[in-house]
Amino acid sequence: MHPLTKITDVLWELPQSYKAGMRVPGRIYATEQMLSRIVGDNCLEQVANVACLPGIQSYSLAMPDIHWGYGFPIGGVAATAPDEGGVISPGGVGYDINCGVRLMRTNLTQEEVAPKIHDLVSQLFRDIPCGLGEKSDLRLGRDDERKVLSQGAHWAVAHGFGAPEDVDFIEENGCMAEAESSNITERALERGAGQVGSLGSGNHFLEVQVTDEIYDETAANTMGLFLGGITVMIHCGSRGFGYQVCDDYLRVLGRAPEKYGFHLPDRQLASAPINSPEGQEYLAAMRCAANYAFANRQVLGSKAERAFLHALRISPDALGMQLVYDVPHNIAKFEEHVVNGRSRRVCVHRKGATRSFPPHHPLVPPRYCAIGQPVLVPGDMGRYSFVLVGRPQAMLQTFGTVCHGAGRLMSRSQAKRELSFDQLRRDMEQRGVVMMARGRGTAVEEASAAYKDVAEVVNVVDNAGLAVKVCRLRPIGVVKG
Amino acid sequence: MKAFEFFEHTADIGVRAYGKTREELFINAARALYEVQGRFDLADRRILKAELAANSIDELLVRWLSELVYRLSTDGVCFKHFRLQFTGDQKLVAQMEGGAVDFAHSEVSEEVKAITYHQLSVKQTADGWMATVIFDV
Numbered sequence: 001m002h003p004l005t006k007i008t009d010v011l012w013e014l015p016q017s018y019k020a021g022m023r024v025p026g027r028i029y030a031t032e033q034m035l036s037r038i039v040g041d042n043c044l045e046q047v048a049n050v051a052c053l054p055g056i057q058s059y060s061l062a063m064p065d066i067h068w069g070y071g072f073p074i075g076g077v078a079a080t081a082p083d084e085g086g087v088i089s090p091g092g093v094g095y096d097i098n099c100g101v102r103l104m105r106t107n108l109t110q111e112e113v114a115p116k117i118h119d120l121v122s123q124l125f126r127d128i129p130c131g132l133g134e135k136s137d138l139r140l141g142r143d144d145e146r147k148v149l150s151q152g153a154h155w156a157v158a159h160g161f162g163a164p165e166d167v168d169f170i171e172e173n174g175c176m177a178e179a180e181s182s183n184i185t186e187r188a189l190e191r192g193a194g195q196v197g198s199l200g201s202g203n204h205f206l207e208v209q210v211t212d213e214i215y216d217e218t219a220a221n222t223m224g225l226f227l228g229g230i231t232v233m234i235h236c237g238s239r240g241f242g243y244q245v246c247d248d249y250l251r252v253l254g255r256a257p258e259k260y261g262f263h264l265p266d267r268q269l270a271s272a273p274i275n276s277p278e279g280q281e282y283l284a285a286m287r288c289a290a291n292y293a294f295a296n297r298q299v300l301g302s303k304a305e306r307a308f309l310h311a312l313r314i315s316p317d318a319l320g321m322q323l324v325y326d327v328p329h330n331i332a333k334f335e336e337h338v339v340n341g342r343s344r345r346v347c348v349h350r351k352g353a354t355r356s357f358p359p360h361h362p363l364v365p366p367r368y369c370a371i372g373q374p375v376l377v378p379g380d381m382g383r384y385s386f387v388l389v390g391r392p393q394a395m396l397q398t399f400g401t402v403c404h405g406a407g408r409l410m411s412r413s414q415a416k417r418e419l420s421f422d423q424l425r426r427d428m429e430q431r432g433v434v435m436m437a438r439g440r441g442t443a444v445e446e447a448s449a450a451y452k453d454v455a456e457v458v459n460v461v462d463n464a465g466l467a468v469k470v471c472r473l474r475p476i477g478v479v480k481g
Numbered sequence: 482m483k484a485f486e487f488f489e490h491t492a493d494i495g496v497r498a499y500g501k502t503r504e505e506l507f508i509n510a511a512r513a514l515y516e517v518q519g520r521f522d523l524a525d526r527r528i529l530k531a532e533l534a535a536n537s538i539d540e541l542l543v544r545w546l547s548e549l550v551y552r553l554s555t556d557g558v559c560f561k562h563f564r565l566q567f568t569g570d571q572k573l574v575a576q577m578e579g580g581a582v583d584f585a586h587s588e589v590s591e592e593v594k595a596i597t598y599h600q601l602s603v604k605q606t607a608d609g610w611m612a613t614v615i616f617d618v
Contacts, residue, residue, distance in 0.1 A: 132584075250598065
């Protein structure tokens with residue numbers, strides 16, 4: 001038995017009475033079949049803990065890819081109101097600040113690329129530093145690094161990485177305002193100096209993909225996606241810089257609950273009131289890390305384009321690589337949402353969750369105005385990823401938010417126990433995927449079998465009306481850290 | 482006495498470390514941190530010193546392991562030998578001996594990116610000390 005009340009086939013409520021200190025109920029988007037795993041993973045406790053945050057509005061929300069995280073569950077969403085003592089929590093953003101996904105389309109077809117896929121993946125693996133110990137070829141001086149922190153993707157464009165129009169297709173236009181680099185420690189600056197333009201490790205990846213199913217022809221056309229067409233997806237964040245910022249501010253905000261007189265059930269939920277010096281300092285530092293990540297993905301996208309041109313020996317016009325969209329899924333931002341019938345400015349924490357704004361929302365780029373904001377949901381490296389677009393229900397139910405990925409099925413150690421690298425390589429070959437990985441352990445942990453089927457996850461948000469599926473992308477080449 | 486063992490965590494890696502003394506506990510936790518990440522050959526030899534302080538012993542453990550994460554992430558330096566001395570309940574002086582990792586000749590398994598506070602504990606037991614900590618990978 002579980003303590004949840006069924007609202008619809010894909011929505012469940014955790015009552016406010018579940019745990020002392022909850023200020024709002026919890027709401028979880030999932031099918032009944034998904035629930036046993038969610039309950040077993042101890043995620044409900046984390047949904048309940050988030051509901052204890054001062055100033056939280058409406059619900060502590062969880063997306064269908066929910067799994068156990070630090071403080072917030074991965075897939076957790078919470079909006080807090082600054083004028084009701086609402087808090088900002090680094091746990092609601094995560095260590096990898098502005099971890100996110102970028103999708104680029106090309107003119108190329110699978111038939112054109114398949115014969116050269118080994119050369120292409122080798123070129124990408126050579127040109128894109130990934131894994132522990134691989135530094136970027138960009139080593140930034142402090143002045144340049146501080147410009148990255150204040151300018152985000154605009155810094156990368158100004159230094160020859162990508163086209164000026166790219167920033168129109170990045171959430172926040174690739175730069176969060178009010179980033180304050182004087183709030184950044186020397187340690188974070190040092191850790192970030194050599195990592196702009198590197199992929200990192202863990203679940204980060206670069207994939208060469210084929211559009212293999214289309215559900216919404218109009219939306220796909222608008223994004224330049226077509227059946228059999230080649231795309232590139234990059235999943236990466238703010239690297240060691242963001243980790244260090246989170247680490248530095250967990251220490252600062254860890255003392256804030258006592259100072260401001262509130263109690264939290266988990267130390268990793270460390271928070272400070274938005275309208276406090278500590279809260280403002282963290283927000284300004286978090287925005288620096290978000291901008292670092294925007295710059296990082298912009299540089300990585302440009303490096304990927306150059307690798308395609310070099311490996312395939314074609315012209316930029318023939319390649320036709322263009323940014324479809326770039327979305328953060330670990331971030332906190334101030335947005336206007338209707339709460340209890342009244343439009344309010346709230347701080348939306350998305351910890352492993354993606355913004356999903358509907359057609360005609362003022363923050364959706366003009367090109368996508370009629371179809372809604374593209375939502376990029378990567379799956380695992382053997383199966384597929386999905387592109388969706390936001391729908392009005394997301395504004396009404398989830399502060400304009402949906403899922404961000406598949407969610408793990410096996411723990412990392414279980415995956416390593418049950419699978420081997422050679423087995424993984426054979427499996428990937430059978431699926432027609434060329435994989436190159438720096439760390440064997442990481443690659444095995446990221447095997448398909450270790451992840452839930454992302455199709456089940458996106459079907460939940462599609463059925464709930466929060467976003468609608470546009471197309472499916474199947475990997476044919478994978479670069480892993 | 483076991484030096485350390487790993488336990489299941491869905492997205493990351495949990496470690497239980499043991500030691501007869503606090504110093505041994507902290508050294509064993511450091512060894513667990515490196516074991517998760519692979520087998521590192523060193524290209525040179527370096528000795529570094531660190532003085533760390535925190536508000537509690539469990540936070541001090543996070544500070545200690547975070548120091549090692551930072552050195553590996555920033556300078557590519559891994560340490561193999563340690564001399565630790567507690568200079569107070571929550572103060573530590575560490576001398577670490579190691580060197581720059583020769584990544585071309587090392588076997589990298591994965592990267593620990595942060596030491597979390599989630600389920601963090603450092604306890605005195607009948608046999609000495611035990612710590613529970615989760616590494617973000």
